[in-house]
Amino acid sequence: MGEVKLIATTQSLFCARIQWALKFKGVEYEFIEEDLRNKSPLLLESNRVYKKVPVLLHNGKSFPESLIILEYIDEVWKHNPLLPQDPSERALARFWAKFSDEKVIFGAFGACRTEGEQQEKAKEAALESLAFLEKQLEGKKFFGGEELGYLDLVVGWIPLWLGVMEEIGGIKLLEEERFPLLHEWSQNFHQIPLIKECLPPRDNLLSYFQASISYHRSLAAKKP
């Protein structure tokens, strides 16, 4: 099938979802750790427009953008499908993936990195977006149904990454009473061996978000 390489960082939630997908499909790959403060020629060449990770390399071609990579992986390795077969179910899964990436991630990060009144406002928006996700789990063990699917991988940042963001930001978003389904899902998700294998060490993430959130807060403090 050709060699598969993944240009990534261990702490990026966008990269984790690709590792999960490859392992889910039983695809062997080489993990190329990227230093984002000193980007490699390989990365710059493989993702000329955005210069970001993850980038999948396969058969001499490069594939940036995590959601697009997931669809590519699902098309090339057809066993253990990630996306549903039915077109309207697929449209729904893609809709929630887009929603999660546009509203939930940045909403949650926004709530965690701000302070005071700004944080209160951001918290409201983040909680609203999480409520929409909670609803999607009604009657299901995973977003994909009985088994893991595409949307579980896309939303898979929540159990670890959100927890770390909350800790550094000094804020609690995913309260168990408010989001029982997401809580239960988080626990089921983290039990899965292939998921656990690709999680970065919590300490690494703590340092990363400590630096990132401090930086954002210091910028905000400087503004008139």
Add this chain to the structure above:
Amino acid sequence: MILKHFHKLNHISQILLSEMSGLKLHGAWVSPFVFRVKWALKLKGIPFEYIEEDLYNKSKMLLHYNPIHKKVPVLVHGGKPICESMLIIEYIEETWPQNPLLPNDPYEKALARFWVKFADDKGPAVFKVYKSRGEELEKAKEESLEILRTVEKHGLGDKKFFGGEEIGIVDIAFGWMVHWLGAMEEVGGVKLLESDEFPRLHAWINNFKEVHVIKENLPDHHDLVAHLKVLRERLLGQSSS
């Protein structure tokens, strides 16, 4: 006389066919996102019923079908709503595979999706030019030029269309550049797409506008400009200079 009856019969048969296919498109005449879906349906010859929404007085149906974003377009097929213009087009492509809009090859498909996402993500940044002024306008201009330069340099290559010899999903995604960008430049009093800096995009725009389905389905330029002027005044609180 015969022609008039023909058009009437054609219109009735379209409604009947759309009843059978159960396809409704909720849209607004100004929206380039709605036109994307219209073009896709017409390129595939799929009949549908079009429902014009008043964006200042959204119908109960629209709010029911798209409770999260409350936006157009929404495609309703057999009672099931699909939202987000490019997701709607992927749905259309999977349900009605004739006259394909996406390439078959997985790599080419991924490349097409990359540019679709780029068009979607960056469009709003370019739209800012009609509704900014002063320092904000300068910033919007700079950002827009960077975006256009990226497409000019990396997106089109030497092809006639993003889709190759025929238009495809990426051409449709960039459709806002064809008609809406010109109107926004006029209202904002800026010129972004100079032909000497963007020869490929200029050629692409001319070719795209000549495609029959596109030519027959574009909003009136003057109506669009007038509408954008009103929006600009509403947002900036003064008559446009």
